[in-house]
Amino acid sequence: MTVPKPLDQPDALALDSIGLVADMANSVAAFDAARAGAEAVEIPWKPEAIRNVAICGMGGSAIAADLVAGAFRERLRVPVGVVRDYYLPGWISDDTLVIVSSYSGETEETLTACMQALERGSPSIGITSGGKLAGRYADEGIPIVPLPPGLQPRAAILRLLVPLVVMLDRMGVIASAGADLDESRDMVSESVATLGPDVPSEDNGAKTLAHSLLNTVPIIWGAEATSPVAQRWKCQINENAKAPAYWASLPELDHNEICGFEGMGEFGPMARLVMLRDPRHHRQVGRRFELTREIVEPAVGGVLEITADGNSPLARVVDLIMLGDYMSLYLGLLRGVDPGPVEAIGRLKSGLSATSNGQALGPA
Numbered sequence: 467m468t469v470p471k472p473l474d475q476p477d478a479l480a481l482d483s484i485g486l487v488a489d490m491a492n493s494v495a496a497f498d499a500a501r502a503g504a505e506a507v508e509i510p511w512k513p514e515a516i517r518n519v520a521i522c523g524m525g526g527s528a529i530a531a532d533l534v535a536g537a538f539r540e541r542l543r544v545p546v547g548v549v550r551d552y553y554l555p556g557w558i559s560d561d562t563l564v565i566v567s568s569y570s571g572e573t574e575e576t577l578t579a580c581m582q583a584l585e586r587g588s589p590s591i592g593i594t595s596g597g598k599l600a601g602r603y604a605d606e607g608i609p610i611v612p613l614p615p616g617l618q619p620r621a622a623i624l625r626l627l628v629p630l631v632v633m634l635d636r637m638g639v640i641a642s643a644g645a646d647l648d649e650s651r652d653m654v655s656e657s658v659a660t661l662g663p664d665v666p667s668e669d670n671g672a673k674t675l676a677h678s679l680l681n682t683v684p685i686i687w688g689a690e691a692t693s694p695v696a697q698r699w700k701c702q703i704n705e706n707a708k709a710p711a712y713w714a715s716l717p718e719l720d721h722n723e724i725c726g727f728e729g730m731g732e733f734g735p736m737a738r739l740v741m742l743r744d745p746r747h748h749r750q751v752g753r754r755f756e757l758t759r760e761i762v763e764p765a766v767g768g769v770l771e772i773t774a775d776g777n778s779p780l781a782r783v784v785d786l787i788m789l790g791d792y793m794s795l796y797l798g799l800l801r802g803v804d805p806g807p808v809e810a811i812g813r814l815k816s817g818l819s820a821t822s823n824g825q826a827l828g829p830a
């Protein structure tokens with residue numbers, strides 16, 4: 467008789483106190499609501515007045531911007547920069563579209579950057595569930611894509627990502643993203659059907675991957691459109707599985723990180739290299755993955771290669787996001803931790819707000 471694997475047991479999700487795994491089943495509905503919500507927002511700004519775009523955010527609210535900029539990198543008509551800082555760079559001015567993305571609307575770096583954008587007269591759009599950001603933008607008459615409250619920011623990834631695509635399309639920054647969104651929606655639907663908790667481990671790529679990464683330190687590598695996906699996987703392992711993980715990007719890592727594997731020593735057997743590959747990588751990037759693997763493989767406990775599926779880059783990014791999200795949640799459950807709460811982030815934020823005396827919305 468075969469013994470069911472832990473993730474296939476009836477009580478497998480018992481530790482998941484806020485139902486993050488169960489909520490993944492609502493991903494298609496979340497995708498549709500996000501698209502409709504962003505399409506319904508009235509934008510007073512004229513596309514021809516925009517010379518570049520800055521997307522301000524932190525953590526789960528910022529990675530959506532990197533993912534979109536990565537997926538559409540070859541189709542961006544104007545520069546798009548992601549700002550994860552208090553201060554805005556000097557190039558942001560009154561012809562920069564500033565999209566402020568903060569799930570809670572309370573993140574101090576994002577709020578400070580948003581205040582500077584207002585001072586510079588930048589046309590802005592907010593993506594938020596509320597907080598000070600929603601209040602301030604409502605006062606100023608600035609459009610807001612409203613998000614439903616009560617979610618973990620990282621679990622709202624589709625609700626944050628889809629509006630960015632819609633807004634960049636509507637503002638003429640990327641042309642005709644409709645087909646990309648349609649295919650991505652199908653990808654979400656397929657992922658829910660094939661990776662959800664009811665699909666047994668032997669047929670479930672996310673559960674299999676979680677088992678392979680249990681008791682290891684994952685090092686996630688991506689390139690081009692999969693670079694921000696590598697970062698997302700690392701952050702999801704950190705937050706959902708409460709475990710260390712690291713990420714890097716090719717070709718850059720071939721110019722530095724590759725040397726560090728010589729000194730792996732006792733850490734080597736614990737390290738698992740995960741390569742997130744895209745069938746449309748530049749030919750030389752494909753060669754680099756292979757050659758770099760040959761060089762570093764002896765120094766680590768194992769190497770896993772995962773290739774994104776899908777026609778459009780956005781669909782391939784979404785394919786990997788869904789796999790990484792499920793995998794990290796399952797990894798948390800296998801580790802015996804509750805994937806939901808992120809106590810360390812909460813402690814840090816309360817410590818900061820106690821000392822900032824509510825001044826985070828203003829300049830330094």
Ligand code: PA5
Nearest residue numbers: 525526527568569570573619620
């Ligand atoms: O995953 C998280 O909870 C964090 O990374 C948050 O996204 C980050 O702290 C920023 O908060 P918010 O997304 O509410 O702006």
